[in-house]
Amino acid sequence: MIDYSHIPSPCFVLEEAKLRANLELINSVQQRAGIQIILALKGFSMYSAFPLVRQYLSGATASSLNEIKLVNDYMGVKAHTYIPAIRDDEFNEILERSGHITFNSLSQWERFKDRAKNADVSCGIRVNPQYSEVGTDMYNPCVPGSRLGITRDLIGDALPDGIEGIHFHTLCENDSFTLERTLEALESRFGDLLHQAKWVNMGGGHLMTREGYNTDHLVQLLTAFRTKYDVQVILEPGSAIAWQTGVLVSTVLDLVNSQGIEVAILDTSFAAHMPDTLEMPYKPRILNSYHEPVAGKPTYRLGGMTCLAGDFMGDYSFDDPLKVGDRVIFDDMIHYTMVKTTTFNGVNLPAIGIWQEDNTFRLVKTYGYESFKDRLS
Numbered sequence: 001m002i003d004y005s006h007i008p009s010p011c012f013v014l015e016e017a018k019l020r021a022n023l024e025l026i027n028s029v030q031q032r033a034g035i036q037i038i039l040a041l042k043g044f045s046m047y048s049a050f051p052l053v054r055q056y057l058s059g060a061t062a063s064s065l066n067e068i069k070l071v072n073d074y075m076g077v078k079a080h081t082y083i084p085a086i087r088d089d090e091f092n093e094i095l096e097r098s099g100h101i102t103f104n105s106l107s108q109w110e111r112f113k114d115r116a117k118n119a120d121v122s123c124g125i126r127v128n129p130q131y132s133e134v135g136t137d138m139y140n141p142c143v144p145g146s147r148l149g150i151t152r153d154l155i156g157d158a159l160p161d162g163i164e165g166i167h168f169h170t171l172c173e174n175d176s177f178t179l180e181r182t183l184e185a186l187e188s189r190f191g192d193l194l195h196q197a198k199w200v201n202m203g204g205g206h207l208m209t210r211e212g213y214n215t216d217h218l219v220q221l222l223t224a225f226r227t228k229y230d231v232q233v234i235l236e237p238g239s240a241i242a243w244q245t246g247v248l249v250s251t252v253l254d255l256v257n258s259q260g261i262e263v264a265i266l267d268t269s270f271a272a273h274m275p276d277t278l279e280m281p282y283k284p285r286i287l288n289s290y291h292e293p294v295a296g297k298p299t300y301r302l303g304g305m306t307c308l309a310g311d312f313m314g315d316y317s318f319d320d321p322l323k324v325g326d327r328v329i330f331d332d333m334i335h336y337t338m339v340k341t342t343t344f345n346g347v348n349l350p351a352i353g354i355w356q357e358d359n360t361f362r363l364v365k366t367y368g369y370e371s372f373k374d375r376l377s
Contacts, residue, residue, distance in 0.1 A: 002247075002355050004327050004333045004374065008363065009251040010268040010350035012338050014049060016023055016357045018245040022209045023056040026240060028367025029208055029215050030057075033222040035233040040204050042044025043335050047074040048354065052239070057097075061236040065090050068097045080201070080236065082126065082149060084114065095119045102126050102167040102201065105150060109160060117162050124201065125150065131185030132170040134205075136280060139172045152189040159196045166194060169203025174241050176218035179206065183225060199232040200225075206235055209243040226252045239335045246331035247287070248273065248350060252326045253305065262300045263312075264322050268330075269304030271311040272344040276336050284315050287329040290317040298322065306345040343372045 007013060012181075030037045038059035039050075047070055054075060061080040071079040083103065086094065091112055094101070101116065103109040104123040104215040109125060110115075115121050128149035139224035141148040149168065159166075170182055181203070187194065194200065208215055226233045250268040257263070270277050273348035277284050285291060286302075293299045294317040304311035341349050349367040356362055 002279065003361075004249055004329065007249050007353060008351050009327065010266075010273065011247050011249045011363075012246060012248040012350050013249060013355055013361075014046060014242070014334050014353070014354045015355045016049075016269070017053065019049060019242060020357070022241060022243060022245060023053065025209055025215070026237070027056040029219055033219045033233070034226060034376070035222050035235060037237065039075070039233045039237040039241055041070060042215045042339065043204065044242040045070060045339050046242075046352065047192075048142075048283075048352070050074040062098075064297050065094055065097075067106065068094060073329070074099050080234070091115065092376070095121060099171050100106050100124065100165065100199075100201075103163075104148065106154060109163065113162055114159075122164050122166045122199070123162055124197075124305035125155075125159070125163050126167045126200065127152075127155075129168055129170060129186040129189055131182055133174060133181070134170070134172040137341075138279060141209060142170055152186040155193070157192065157244060157330055159193055164197065165199040165201060166190065166197045167201040167203065169201075169205065169236075170203025171203065173207045174205050175207065175210075175212070176214055176221055179218070179302050180221055182363060183221070194229045195229070197229070197231050199234060200229065201234040201236065202236040206237045207240050209235065209240045214238070244332050246332075246334040248337070250328045250330065252324055252328060254320060255300075255324060258301075261315075262298070263303055264300040265303045265305060266328055267305055269306045269308075269311055269344070269347055270313055271304060271306055271308050272342045272347050273304075273305065273350055274333070274337055275342070277313065277341045278310070284333070286316055287331055287333040288318070289328075293317050302328070306347055308344070315370075345374055346372050348372070351363065 028036055060071040060075045062071050066080040079350055080100040081098040082102040100122045101146055104126050126149040128151050132140050134140040137143050186269050250266045252264050253267050254265040275323050293315045297317040298321040299315050299317045301315050302313045351362045351366045354362045
């Protein structure tokens with residue numbers, strides 16, 4: 001049990017034991033299916049936890065040169081790289097630091113293939129199977145006009161010379177049955193090309209650490225696919241690694257009544273510190289609260305500390321009235337949330353800490369004026 005009185009506010013707190021439990025489950029799937037599961041930095045880039053991640057996962061995927069450097073420096077491996085559009089002035093360094101590169105388009109491949117063929121790197125192409133069950137268009141890479149991956153009509157009967165892998169990513173916190181239907185769509189369009197590939201990267205969105213996920217079905221599905229096409233299968237889940245592994249600790253700074261609505265203003269920000277709650281959108285869960293208003297209980301609309309009018313979240317009820325200084329603990333805030341924070345309005349970024357397996361707290365990093373200033377000029 002975390003003792004929140006020992007933790008600064010606001011602060012992201014990773015629970016080390018929960019991260020290990022997720023990694024053990026993921027490694028079990030990896031071993032049973034005979035595949036490779038790697039860390040996706042776009043979902044979890046907390047490099048202070050990478051020593052633990054390295055005990056279970058042997059690789060990581062990056063989508064920028066900066067993420068690639070983080071993989072090299074703190075995972076100790078070359079990156080699996082996918083960048084939607086690669087800068088020419090960065091390509092040589094990307095090439096040097098990557099073990100796999102997935103190109104987003106045939107035009108990108110044509111532009112860089114001569115340099116890539118002379119390097120010690122395995123190259124792939126991202127494909128669009130034109131099937132996705134993601135309900136939010138912002139996260140759906142298969143919507144008409146998507147810039148992510150090529151459709152079958154753009155490629156002939158053979159993979160381009162030098163292309164060894166096929167990469168798709170069409171899931172977002174989905175289950176193995178969604179993957180099964182996605183693979184049916186992939187095979188119907190790219191089945192002949194799959195037989196030509198050495199590896200298939202199935203991207204992220206495989207939420208195998210969520211309660212109720214059928215990992216046995218996932219293992220069966222991946223084993224059958226790997227055997228059928230004689231390929232190495234790679235998964236790069238974003239959310240699954242750090243799913244339900246930590247919180248964002250915040251504090252009530254002020255309480256106001258706004259035209260009959262009780263509002264609690266916090267020392268954190270939905271817009272700056274939890275932007276995914278507004279862009280997805282979703283309503284985050286708060287420990288020891290009611291997710292929806294309950295008649296007769298103290299109810300508050302929670303607001304952030306920035307001057308943005310829309311920096312607020314829906315109403316929550318509590319057993320007792322909130323007071324200035326009370327802690328408000330947002331659950332499941334480690335994956336994706338932390339990597340999207342900003343210093344809008346000059347608000348400090350939340351601190352980052354780890355609740356260790358020996359039930360002690362380690363403060364990893366704090367932020368102040370220099371962090372804000374360094375983003376500007």
